Amino acid sequence: MIKKILGILKDDGECVYKELPNGMKMRIEDFDLWYGKTQALKSVNMNIKKNKVTAIIGPSGCGKSTLIRSLNRMNDTIPSVRTEGQIWLDGYDIYDDTADCVDIRRKIGMVFQKPNPFPFSIADNIYYGCQVNGMKVDKDEVVKRCLKQAAILDEISDRLGDNALSLSGGQQQRLCIARALAIEPDVLLMDEPCSALDPIATAKIEDLIHELKKDYTVVIVTHNMQQAARVSDYTAYMYLGELIEFGKTKQIFENPKEESTEKYITGRFG
């Protein structure tokens, strides 16, 4: 808030605008991130195409989660984090002084590794995002639409008043996806959304990602390379905080340019 005010006072309130190439939703440009003195991301450059699924893979601790959390500034909640570089969303830098985290997160939804529904009713969980953003919408309609989009409406349509914690793990995760859709974001970030789920629930969520692609730009972090191959259009391979290789999923999996990528994909390390 103060940043925003200062930003407006500093110049005439105009943010820097930079036209992104056609079909591109987000662009990460020379992005560095430090936790205290440890550098977790080293000069990452990456493009995220509109209405495509971009997967980020790599061994544990390579900075995948850090990168995806940077995309909607969730890392701001960690006190010791410091960043350099830009991340553009539709031509605006989300790390600009004038940018407001709350607005950014409103445009870029996120689904976390562990299902984390609020201890409210299912309907209230969905409606929460609309409520805090002051969206004037019909609650029943939003709840139905989002649950349907998340392919869970049929299973729980008669339990909308129940506490969300009474759902199974897979259902909770799809509820979290539905919740993220309620605020109608442009981009949906998924941080290992299936790592706590069994294969059946995982398959359901993968199908769902295929569906969501039509309306949203999806970025997904995953440990599971088969999953990346199945769901994504583009794949980024990270190692030790650096983006080693980025390209079409088919090309990365069938014909990787870097030796390290090939080793990781064929399971020889990581």
Add this chain to the structure above:
Amino acid sequence: MSIRKLLAIWIFFVSIVVSIIGFHSLAVQSDIGYWIMAGSLILISLSCHASGIYSYLTKKDGKNLMMVLYGSVILTIASMSFYIPDVLDLRPWEIYARIPDQFFFALIMLLVGIFTSYLSFRPYHNYSKEGAQSGALYVLHVTILLTLLPLFIIIFNIIFRGAGGITYEFLTEDIVSMGEQGGVYPAILGTLAMIALTAIIVLPLGVGTAIYLAEYARKGLAVRLIRTAVNILQGTPSIVHGLFGYAFFVLIVFNGQKCLLAGALTLAILTLPIVTRSAEEALNAVPGDLRDASLALGATKWQTIRKVVVPPSLPGILTGTVLGLGRAAGETAPIMFTAVYFSGAGTPNSLLRPIQALPYHLLSLYRLVGYRDVENQAWATALLLLIIVLGINISAIIVREKYRQRF
């Protein structure tokens, strides 16, 4: 000679000695409570020695005897409650603690009994590993029982002596002739009004501080200073709170007039650290995942706190507050200079008038013992105060168990 035989002889020896001491004390004392206690002590030592000898001789377990053992420890502790010094025998202004000799003697015998029964566990289990194991467990059980001993003593005593004094008249009338007659009606109302007012003052302050510390403050010097300050506040003797309340609230703010509001403010300062710390713990118990989820949906930090963090931690916050209030309800020192009169204040009708309160009433009656016939009234007041404080604490526990959130 094997260790096993030596041990059996030792146990036999001790059992004889303890029994002789027990019978001797029975012979010289005539008090019925003492008989019960000495009897149960003898029961303890005899049963454990018997079990030791039995298992030595037959090389078998004597499990049934264990129940006798534990039962007699409990019985002893219960009967000890008759043996707290009779406070009301003391004359005012020449205070000396006159604890009956039997009390110490009984205590020593209890410890000897516990020790000898501990020794019997090894032969009891035929010198297996299990013997050492269950011996250790037995000692732990006994420590728990001994920890509960003061509580038993206090509650037994106050109930036995105070129950008779609680009459309809006692609950509904004001003090008559320095507490010899009449009751404590204004004092009950005064105490309740003071607690309610304290709650109103302390809740916003304590919860506000806790939210700042748990949600906003980043780890640094400032937060450490605030936490240390809160801890120091908690460690401050209540009489110091009372003197501060007198010097600041009564003398400066209220022009030398003791009043309900000054007392409640002083108690609020006393309760503040308890409320702050328990609220902070309750807030920290809410998983960070939920905060992330809310922020990721475009909620501001304050919206997150208001809608996601505070509601599930409310039971914890309320429990802490109520426990703090329970402590405040029983405090005398903070209110004696700031809010209360012994008599004449009447039922509370204004924030700026003094009140009567139960803890101060009890103190005043105690001072009159020896001059006036107020013993029964004093015990009844103590029982009433105990009921109120325990009631507050029990209600806090019920609230917590009923509304506790599980994630």
